[in-house]
Amino acid sequence: SFSGDIGVSRFHLIDSLHQEDLLKWDSLQVAGIEGGMEPLNLTVNSITLSDYFAKVLIDEEARLNLAEAFRKKENLEGSEEQKQESSSEEESETTTPPFIKINTITLQGGHVDFADRHLSRPFTADMRDLGGRIEGVSSEAESRAQVELRGQLRSQSPLQISGVINPLAEKLFLDLKLNFHDIELSPLSPYSGNYVGYLIEKGKLNLTLEYYLEDNQLKAKNKVFLDQFSFGDEIESENSTELPVKLAVALLKDRNGEIHLDIPVSGSLEDPQFSIGGVIWTVVKNLLVKAATSPLALLGAMFGDSEEDFSHISFAYGSSSLSSTETEKLQRMAQALADRPSIDVEVSGFVDLENDEEGYRNEQLNRQVKRLKYLDLVKNDQLEEGRTEENVVVPVEEYDEYLWQVYLKSDFPKPRNFIGMTKKIPPAEMKKLIYTHTEVTLDDLAELAQARALAVQGYLLDEGQLEPKRIFLKKPDITAAPKGETTHRARVELGAAVH
Template sequence: MRILKKIVIGLLIFFVVLGIAGFFIAPPLVKPFIMKKMSETLHRKASIEKVSINPYALSITIKGFTLEDPGKPKPFVAFDELYVNADLTSSIFRRALIMKKITLTKPYVGIDRKPDGSYNFSDLLPREETKAKPQAGKEEKPFHFSLNNIQIVNGSIDFKDEPKNTGHTVRELNISIPFISNIEYYLTNYVEPKFSARINDNKFELVGKTQPFLTSRATSFDIDIQDLDIPYYLNYVPAKMNCKLKSARLDTKMKIHFIVNKDKSPSLALTGGLTVRKIALDDLQNNNILQLPSLNVSMASVEPLVPNIHLAQIALETPTLVIRRDKQGQINLLNLTKKETGKPVKPGKKEEAAAAPQKKSEFKFRVDNIVLDKADIAFIDSQPSRPVNVIVSPLNFKAVNISTEKGTPGKVELDGILNKKSDIKAAGTLELEPLNAELQLDLKNINIRDFQSYFTDKIKIDVTRGSISTAGKVSLTKDKKNESVIKYAGNLSVSNLATLDKAQSNDFLKWKKLSFDQLKFGYNPLFVHINSISLTDFYARIIINPDSTINIQNILNNNEAKETALKPEEKKPDKEKVKAKTKEEPADIKIGKVIFKGGNIDFSDKNIKPNYSANMLNMNGSVTGLSSKEFSRADVGLKGNLGYGSPIDITGKINPLAKDLFADIKVSFQNIELSPVTPYTNKYLGYPIIKGKLSFNVSYLIDKRKLDSQNKVVIDQLTFGDKVESPNAVKAPVTLAVSLLTDRNGQINLDIPVSGSLDDPKFRIWPIIWQVIVNLITKAVTAPFALLSSLTGGGEELSFIEFDYGSASVTDEGQKKINMIGKALNDRPNIKLDIEGYVDTERDKSDLKKVELQRRIKAQKVRETSTKDEQQTAVDNVVLTTQEYDKYLKQVYKAAKFTKPRNFLGIQKDIPSAEMEKLMLANIEVTDGDLRQLAARRAGNVKELLLKSGITADRIFIVETKTLVPEKKEKVKDSRVNFKLK
């Protein structure tokens, strides 16, 4: 008993001493010790209001702790109370540090980030070189511990970020951790920490469980964030932004699961959802980009380390999106972040360079539902000269089962209203891997005017109205080369089109409807198959302006092409590209039928005074069988009227889509009234047209880049008025040319063949035809009879008739020409003919003497053989024999009154006939009057023969010439009759 008593007394004394030491002696000693050590170690002044120790409970309480921040009024670290309670018995039993409870009440931490990027606690961190390095090959046993009932109550943190010029606050910080232990007994138990705080006045809550000291480190957390102000934290995003996130509030409730597997990669999985509210995004000029009331993302399972993303839903509620393209073509959505030109990367070490690339896991993505509800999408394009504004509102979009898993097609559906009046609908399937989209597309009444800025700089027209509608199926896939393959099948129409040319604001092109029925289009390979194209009630205006330009030239402006023309050094083609281009297959184009209904082509020439206009009305017809195949031929059949009563007929075969153009076309215009074209004839011919009609038939054959054209023109009853002065008129007798060309029926028939190569840049068919006509008119002056000869189909020169010397009788050759002239004049009743008789003064004079000698000899026979009562025989009809010629020559010689040769007795000698002829010819006198009479007889004989051919006398005139000798012509006798037409 005495021993037990001593033990009890000893224990009482021990506990009394322990109590006195713990409650009264230790706290005054511990307090300054802690303050001194902390101040020396941390280089900051530490202060404690009170230290309490309970030696019986093995607990210590520190109150009113403050660690100053040098030079700052606020402390660096402070707390109201720290309570630590140890479990001595368990610690001894388990040979580990075991704490029953650790409570920190109202802790405070003040953190400052300085302008140089350092922190107010940077001096407390150990330097890299002072860190203890673990000894190789030595494995240290872990220090076992168990910390239980850890609590932080109502803590606060202030963070001042000077480089970002911002600050952050944490209030109501509460952390509760049931235990943390690496004692084997506790390893399989889950630690279930709890965290809650208001960070920048936003509520955060985190509840989880973990096994931090097991190899698997299995961990899960429930995260609850409410009303997080996202823009407040954007300063910490490393990317530089080209936009401003004015507002965005984040709410999220999600679970995070993490586990480290022994033989596998770690796994991290997220489930739950997040909502971003009140999103407002502007560009740097304060222009709106995005207004989104709510973005909701529901995560079925997101495994970023696999990676595998499975979203249950993405929902966007009534977003407003503004897409802008500036003058330089930059799109705002593609430039939300600034592109930084990084420094060139230095080559790494050989060991790093030799490292084999790691095989990446296949990315898997799936979203069960995507919902875009009542979106308002605006596109503002400032690049065209006139900005384009397009608004789709409302726009609704739904997608189901969108996945990157192969063979898993999803469904998509879209509908919206474009610019308040055009319906847009699309619905179908979408497969991401491999890419395969098949959509039923339905666009109604797309206003062309809304998009005309994209072509108005190249085509100078204003679209005043017109809409496009289409309904069909579009598909998008990838081929083996991973190139896009696009196909479309459906119908397309352009309705109620009306355009003006910009220069003059005149109507240019209009139609009621242009339809493409059963259209099939494809890219890669390129093909276009159309069952039929129909153009209904169309109108086209062609105008020659006062400055001689054509409105089509002004509309199809090529200035841009000139400006962007390549420089000489840039024009050299890439040989590889040229090779590749030559190997490309031509586009497969097939058009079953092109139908024209009720067309009207209005032509006006304002360059002519007065102005000229003409209308091609009621243009109807078709082109059947168009194809890009080389040997295909399409049938052409078009009919219409020029004005009223002048039919137009176009028939033939064409192949404009093949590589080499082919055309075999016949064009017929009939009974076109010519009086309306008086402005042209006044200017270019110098005469107005009183009346007349034009018909022409043109045939074109284009094959292998060569054109052969036959142009047959018929002008009926062409009648000119009085001559008018015009500086542009041809310098030629137009009326004479017309008279030469006009036949007895009052018609002018011209056949003008034209041929040439389409590769010749100087070859143009209509200038050639006009030049032929001008040449015909000019030829009326320079060679009217050559023209007349060509018109009658002869090749002879009809401007003269040659005579035998000394004779006025028309030869057989002359008679032939007279017949041709007579026929030509009979066929052209408006032509009058002048006849001019000429002589060769030497040759005709010589032969006239011979003729006179012959006449005298024949006259002598007539006098001798005829009685007075007999009718005197015409001298020209007398026939002489050789004996008679010599007989009567001698008689004429004797009767002649001139000096004759005599003998020495003075008697007239008998001389041979030849000498008598010579003397007679020498003494016969031929005067100019005789020559003039010869010329007159020649002209008279020709006139007589022409009269006999049926030409009236009022059209033939014998002209007294100023000289007997005509103008010299090579290889043509002076003994002739010349003709002149008028």
């Protein structure tokens, strides 16, 4: 057995490759050491590290200084034969892991200096006042050490880590919450310029990260809050993405200039394909791709409790009238757009060649029936306030009579009775003859597509209260297929752009 204390003061380690400070501290005190060899065990009452400094550097060749400093030299690693002998000796020894316990670890006055010089614009970050306590570290499987750490990024952005952890267990356990507040984003311009192609004009970042790991199964919540974030000047970079990052930011940002993202991550650490960064990047990349391909679908997915696609508005075949379901969707979309004043809307009308032609004939017939009913109400002074030809209601019991009047007025050959008068035939046959003699041209369908676009534009202007300068009508190929396989072909498509 053995016992005692250890202290190392004024330690200073130089990075010989870059000729810079690598690691140093004023005081490292390890107190209350007790241990034994059979079985192997170690108990430490306290470890205190004071006024320490570490330099983390990625150099011009993308080498990490810490990895380079502690890399084993080939001539010191020994021969392959020595390695095999050492391995055999280790295997012959007991596989029982040693018992280790550390009551308290105290960190105070820490300073970490980070620099990334492999970027075209070098990046630096300074973390100070790093300190806190870790209590109850033990190799026992069920033990949980309490963690409370804190610090400052650039002397103004507080960092805090709290929770429980078991770093010495055979399988790492942790349940930690990490909070990062008011991180200035403009200093990250070297990264945004290199990978996005834009400098960061301004913005602050707040992160709340919750990580739970047990039996190598990770469950994590990453809550991201960006405040007043905006890109600045565009710069050339071979590594920058071609995805519309500015449009994505404009869609994600609300009226208050805030962006809120919730990115859950889960997976097994035993899966070689799993990585936290990879999952998060996939989520972010999918957001950017959706902004490029269907920006208003992205906006709808973010708005409210359910994912809603704002990229299209559906119409009944042959009609340019908005249904109650679609007007409700437009109202929600207008509200979302009102909160994003930098987004312009592009409106394009389309038709379904297979179904809109028949629907158009039916719509024209219904309009004639409604017009006759409307004229009767006017003639008899029975028209209610607010009633128009478009919204007048034809009672079911009156419909066949008005259909007969439309049939009589229609200019096409009709069956006659024995005295030569127009023969009254069943309503279904009247409709069939009217449809047969109602010509529908491509120009008619083009007008229908335009009427649909105007109906959506009018709603966004009148009911949605959007500014006219934000809405643009486009004239597409009206028969083009929709982007989504399940999208109704009789529709208006809506796009977005940043002004």
